[in-house]
Structure formats: structure tokens, C-alpha cells
Amino acid sequence: xxxxxxxxxxxxxxxxxxxxxxxxxxxxxxxxxxxxxxxxxxxxxxxxxxxxxxxxxxxxxxxxxxxxxxxxxxxxxxxxxxxxxxxxxxxxxxxxxxxxxxxxxxxxxxxxxxxxxxxxxxxxxxxxxxxxxxxxxxxxxxxxxxxxxxxxxxxxxxxxxxxxxxxxxxxxxxxxxxxxxxxxxxxxxxxxxxxxxxxxxxxxxxxxxxxxxxxxxxxxxxxxxxxxxxxxxxxxxxxxxxxxxxxxxx
Amino acid sequence: xxxxxxxxxxxxxxxxxxxxxxxxxxxxxxxxxxxxxxxxxxxxxxxxxxxxxxxxxxxxxxxxxxxxxxxxxxxxxxxxxxxxxxxxxxxxxxxxxxxxxxxxxxxxxxxxxxxxxxxxxxxxxxxxxxxxxxxxxxxxxxxxxxxxxxxxxxxxxxxxxxxxxxxxxxxxxxxxxxxxxxxxxxxxxxxxxxxxxxxxxxxxxxxxxxxxxxxxxxxxxxxxxxxxxxxxxxxxxxxxxxxxxxxxxxxxxxxxxxxxxxxxxxxxxxxxxxxxxxxxxxxxxxxxxxxxxxxxxxxx
Numbered sequence: 001x002x003x004x005x006x007x008x009x010x011x012x013x014x015x016x017x018x019x020x021x022x023x024x025x026x027x028x029x030x031x032x033x034x035x036x037x038x039x040x041x042x043x044x045x046x047x048x049x050x051x052x053x054x055x056x057x058x059x060x061x062x063x064x065x066x067x068x069x070x071x072x073x074x075x076x077x078x079x080x081x082x083x084x085x086x087x088x089x090x091x092x093x094x095x096x097x098x099x100x101x102x103x104x105x106x107x108x109x110x111x112x113x114x115x116x117x118x119x120x121x122x123x124x125x126x127x128x129x130x131x132x133x134x135x136x137x138x139x140x141x142x143x144x145x146x147x148x149x150x151x152x153x154x155x156x157x158x159x160x161x162x163x164x165x166x167x168x169x170x171x172x173x174x175x176x177x178x179x180x181x182x183x184x185x186x187x188x189x190x191x192x193x194x195x196x197x198x199x200x201x202x203x204x205x206x207x208x209x210x211x212x213x214x215x216x217x218x219x220x221x222x223x224x225x226x227x228x229x230x231x232x233x234x235x236x237x238x239x240x241x242x243x244x245x246x247x248x249x250x
Numbered sequence: 251x252x253x254x255x256x257x258x259x260x261x262x263x264x265x266x267x268x269x270x271x272x273x274x275x276x277x278x279x280x281x282x283x284x285x286x287x288x289x290x291x292x293x294x295x296x297x298x299x300x301x302x303x304x305x306x307x308x309x310x311x312x313x314x315x316x317x318x319x320x321x322x323x324x325x326x327x328x329x330x331x332x333x334x335x336x337x338x339x340x341x342x343x344x345x346x347x348x349x350x351x352x353x354x355x356x357x358x359x360x361x362x363x364x365x366x367x368x369x370x371x372x373x374x375x376x377x378x379x380x381x382x383x384x385x386x387x388x389x390x391x392x393x394x395x396x397x398x399x400x401x402x403x404x405x406x407x408x409x410x411x412x413x414x415x416x417x418x419x420x421x422x423x424x425x426x427x428x429x430x431x432x433x434x435x436x437x438x439x440x441x442x443x444x445x446x447x448x449x450x451x452x453x454x455x456x457x458x459x460x461x462x463x464x465x466x467x468x469x470x471x472x473x474x475x476x477x478x479x480x481x482x483x484x485x486x487x488x489x490x491x492x493x494x495x496x497x498x499x500x501x502x503x504x505x506x507x508x509x510x511x512x513x514x515x516x517x518x519x520x521x522x523x524x525x526x527x528x529x530x531x532x533x534x535x536x537x538x539x540x541x542x543x544x545x546x547x548x549x550x
Contacts, residue, residue, distance in 0.1 A: 050413060050414065079419050083413075083416045083417065083418050084416065086413065086415070087415065087416025088416075089414070091411075091414035093407060093410070093411060095407055097407040097410065099408065099426055099430075100430065101430055110425065111412075111415035111417060114417060114421055115415060115417055159415070163416065
């Protein structure tokens, strides 16, 4: 589903990604861990072209994201093409980023109506189902700031799912939540994984990674240091850096 | 003590004006509802509305251009603001009004083809048009900066979330960023509208028969200069007062979602005050039935 080959990315003179190679199979849940500044969030944002990559190739579902290949050069696609590709990839942010001027329901139906040109009735019917699934059928008409962090994040997940994406990206979805609200968001994600959604999850929740993840990637300094089955990496890390990191967080 | 002193000074000024020996208050009353004055008001309102319309629409376009990643587009926008903000609006109105003296005809055409259309400048840019253009194009420069401030006040995460859903740049701007920018844009735009209502009196130099022009035309015939200035002032004050109320409700509308509960409007507050007069004495809070909130009670 996701294929990265030698992906490089710099912000000015700072090289954040120094050659990332990785593959995510359909229905796979891949968790990415690593210290802050290791480039894991940046890599996630490259997958749906919120960040441009400087070198390498990145494709989703067999199609390059944001670029077209002509000869041996990559050319950036026009906005419209990038948008079409992005609409197949759902993303959930650390800070939720719900649209504050819209109710929960309006947040969820906005993109299906405007991007997929669905009728309001069709979009609203699916939105009700999704909000029900994340346990928020009561809060349909609430504005984001009337919701708790956990509720907001669940609306954000419903909003991303409303586009019926092939792939879901999670950028530290529980890092901005109060500890007692983390569980409700992880439960929704666990359910999603159970339904066979392909997911890439940047997280600090080692328990979630171990229990739900099919694979685990440890990043540091813009490279993948170690990857494998979550249980193996977490209990028996092969690299010294992985060991040091895990000893601090576990 | 200071308050008493201030009130005394104000009362003194009011008394002096009211009893000014040559001020004919009956003339003020007479001309207040004169037909020419009322016609002038209509033109003042038309002028204000049209100039603000041009200002807001063009200003929003210039603001979006200013934030464009394309350097040519953003430079053009920068130059527009530089030019129209850097020259007096009075001079701009004057310029449009007198354009015909140097450019008797204006036309549109495609070079090297016979397709061509032209018309005499004076018929295109009549006095009203000259004033509307002068005021509107100038206003667009100020509105552009207001809209730009509004746009950059919206958190970048909003744009990213919308983009991640597959929304195009224009759609993100129209549906997500601008509605949120409104909260920042509306208050200064209200100010600009109120200011425009008064600035429209500069249309005087283009002989547009708006409120101030009309009052001075009458004054030049009967020499009641101050009296007619007072008539104009009363009307300007009345109109700006109405706009102030309109601005309040507009801000409330675009503030939805930013507060958990909107504060009551003055009218609602008044109604609730009346209701609480007739209502039975309040019960202790733990047995109070759920009912319409009383202002202040919803805040802990």
C-alpha cells in the first residue's frame, strides 16, 4: 500500500529524512516510534504530500504521491491532482484540527460533499453511522470546543473515515490528550485495525503498538534504525540505540 | 469629582451651543426632513454600499493574491496596496472625475485584430461612478490588509487538515480559512464601513448629490451653513449608530463555535430582566429546574 524508496527531506540545511526505505502491505498496521525530532512525523506528512520530498520515491497504492515521473525526473503535480490523491488517504493529527466553526456532523460531511460531490443526504447518512461507530451519536450537533479532547479526536477520525480512505495516517493521535481520555481513542483505532484498515501510526503508546501493530519501526536521526514484529523489537531490540530509547520510555 | 467636572464642562458647551444667538434651531428642524436632504441620504447610502462592496470583494482578492506562492501575483498585489494606500482618497476621486480631460475616450480591444470597442470617458465615468471608483479602489487596499490579517490569524493546522481531506487550495480558503478569518475581519470592516459612510462626503468634489453636497447646496442659497452642517451631522450620526448595532449582530454570528454559549444580546438581556421580575423567587441552586440560563449563572 505504501512504498518508500530512499526518501530524503531537508528543512533548509537540516536534513530530517536521510533515506527512508519501507513498505506497508494492505491491511497492515505499522507503528512508528522514536525520539522527537527523529523525522517520524515528517515522514508521515510526506506520505500525503503535506511535505514535499527532496529525493527518492514515495508511492501509495502503486501511484506516486504528488509527483509525475517523466524520463528520470519527478515533476510536481498540479494542486488538483495532488488533492485527488490526498482524498484517498485519511489523516488524524495530534492537535485534532477540527473545523471550529462547524458542528461535529458538519465537520464529517464537509469533504464528502465538497470534494467527492456527494449529496448532503448521502453524506449525512454515512456521517451519522460513523459518529455512532466512534460513540458520539449524542454529540452530532456539538461544536468542537463543546467536546473533550478525546471526543474531538474521535470526530476527527470519523471525519477522515468519511472519505472512505484506502490508508489512514495517525500523527501522535493521543499525545495531546489527558491520560484518562487516551483509552477511548485507542479503542476506536483498535476497532479500525480489526476491520482491516491499512494504518501508519506515529505513536508513543508502546502498549498499543505491541497489541495492535503488525510491524514496528524505530526511527532516529532521520533513518530507520530497526524494524520488525512489535514484540521482537520491544522485548529483544538488536540495536544499541533502540535499547537506549526503549529503556527510557518503557 | 472628576466625573462632575467633566459633566459640567459638557453641559456648559451644550448650553452655549443651544443658546448661540445666531443659530436658528428652527432651520435645523425645518431642513432635517427636507426632500433634497432625504434624496442625498439615499445617494450617500448607495455610494457607501457600492464602495464597500468593491472594497471587500477586491480587497479579498488582493489579500489572497498577496499570500500566493507565485512571486509575480504577490508583487502585483503589493504594488496595488502600495499605490492606493499611498495616495489620498480625495485625489483619487478627483483623478477619476477629471480623467476625461486627458483621455476623452476609453476602449477595449484585442491588438492586431479588428475587435475593438470604445466609448466616451464622460459617459462611462459619470460623477457617481468617479466617486464610487475612487472610494472603492482605495478601500480595497485597506480591506486587503484587514483580510490578510484575518487569514494569517487562522491556525495553519486548519489548512493542513482540510488539505489532507483532499480539498483544493481555493476550497480550503473559501470553506475553512475565510469563515474563521471572519472573526478577525468583521470588527475592523465594521469600522471601515462606518468610516466610509463619512468619507463618502468627499464625493462633494465630484459634485455627486449626496448628503453633504445637498446640505451645502442648500446652505449656499440661504446662508444657514452651520444649521445645515448640523442637519448632515444628525443624519450621519443616526446612520453610523444603526451600523454599529448591525456590526454587533454580525460579530455574534461569526463568533459561533468560539464560545461555549453565546452571551445574550441586549434585547435578550432586557427580556430576561423583565421575566425575572415576574418570576417566583429563585429556588436553591441544587433543586433549581433546568430552564433558560440567566446571564452569569452559566459561568463558574
